[in-house]
Amino acid sequence: MGRYVARRLLQMIPVFLGSTLLIFSMMYALPGDPVRALYGEQAIDQAQIAEIKRSLGLDKPFLLQYWDYLTGLFQGDFGTQIASQQPVADVIADAFPITARLTIFAFLFTVVVGITLGVVAGLRPDTLVDKSLLALTLLLISVPSFVLGYAFQYFFAFQLGWVDPNVNDPENYGQLLLPAIVLGSLSLAYVARLTRTSIAENLRADYVRTAVAKGLPRRRIVGVHLMRNSLIPVVTFLGSDLGALMGGAVVTEGIFNVRGVGYTVYEALSRREGSTVVGVVTLIVIIYLVCSLLVDLLYAVLDPRIRYA
Template sequence: MGRYVARRLLQMIPVFIGSTFLIFAMMYALPGDPVRALMGDQAYDPAVVASIRSDLGLDQPLWQQYLTYMSNLVQGDFGTEIASQREIADIIAQAFPITLRLTLFAFTFTVLVGIGLGVIAGLRPDSVRDRGLLALTLVLISMPSFVLGYLMQYIFAFQLGVTTATVQDSENFGDLMLPAIVLGSLSLAYVARLTRTSMAENLRSDYMRTAVAKGLPRRRIIGVHLMRNSLVPVVTFLGTDIGNLMTGAIVTEGIFNVQGIGKTIFDALTRREGATVVGIASLIVLVYLLTSLLVDLLYAVLDPRIRYA
């Protein structure tokens, strides 16, 4: 197991470098000039703009800018925003925990409700509750997140008055409940359908009939034998879904005025602050890689047949 973890950690290095380079190259290819945008509509001297670009290293080739950025990133230096002259590390430290709280809230909602609904429907396939779950999840999958967000605002904020339309305190879990539900609704639909399908298939397996024939208690048959095998594909989906929730939070944060990385990325793209976008994207890539490793290790816990050399 230790060798497997070490090998996976080494494999993360080229993946991380390749991912950050692609993001860096896309920011480099975007039209516009952050130094020119800093001056607004006022008259400017092209020589002054060229001098500032030279001081910031923006006149260097792409590969040289990337090497400089990565060498600073290894030392913990994310750079400085051109417009605000703030340290990007401070900006990320302020916005990232908010999005992380929102993501964890949405993830918990997805796991508890999604798996719970999937188990209830999967134990009785083709029943009324099974068809009801499939209909509900189909509605959630087909509805864009911004439509669901405005609908939830209209119902719970404007009609029922149980919450505010926008988040007043991004550090308050109560204020984050509604955007977390909106953020996790699409993932909940997929988790519920995946759990239901996996449960229904495993119910017809030979090992289930053997467990029933042995006279094992129903709680043990479902909780130990059926659930452990049925949750393997669900865990695979949930492992990658953490990163999807963090990136999907950009739209949800805009709807509910959450001051997280979504608003930070949007403002950075507007001002063409490439270093800010790449810094946040690098953290999200790390989240993807670490959760992928964690999912692979959980396979051996859920399924004893899986072992790593």
């Protein structure tokens, strides 16, 4: 077990290097540059720009820039935003908790509602309940999240007035509810379907028949014997999904004006602030890797047939 975890942690190093290099090179390849973006529509003094670039190290060759960035990173320096002169670490520290809150909220919504719906439908396969769930999830899967986001915003905020259309205060969970539902809806659909299929399949399993033959009450059969086996694939999905939710937050934050990581990345992209984008995306990559490691370990806890050496 310990060796397995160590190996998995070591595997994160090449993934980390690869993903930062990839994003870094993408930012480098994008047209436009951050210093020029400072000037907007003003007349430009080329010598001045070259001077600023040199002072920021942006005139160096690509690989050297990457090296500088990495060495800085290992000293805990995420770089500094060119336009605002704010350290990137501070920018992330401001934006990240907001996105984390939104993501966790969406994740909880996905888990609780998705699994509940899946269990309810899976226990009654091919009934009306089951078929309506399949139809609903199909709808959620096929409608893109930005369409769903604007539609929800229109109905629930502008028409019905139940919620605020924008998130002014990211500490306010009532305001975060709608964005969280929109963000979690796609995963919710997948989780519900996965749970439903898994439950419906295991319901016919021999060990469930044994549990019935043992004279166990139905609650125990479902809660102890059926659920544990059925949730194994769902847990696997949820782990990789947490990362996807953070990525999806970029779009949702845009719709509902949440000043989170998505907003920050969008801003930084439009100003070609490479170090900000790389910092944020790398953080998401690392969170994703840690989550998938945790899921794999949890997998062994849930299914004793799996042993890591």
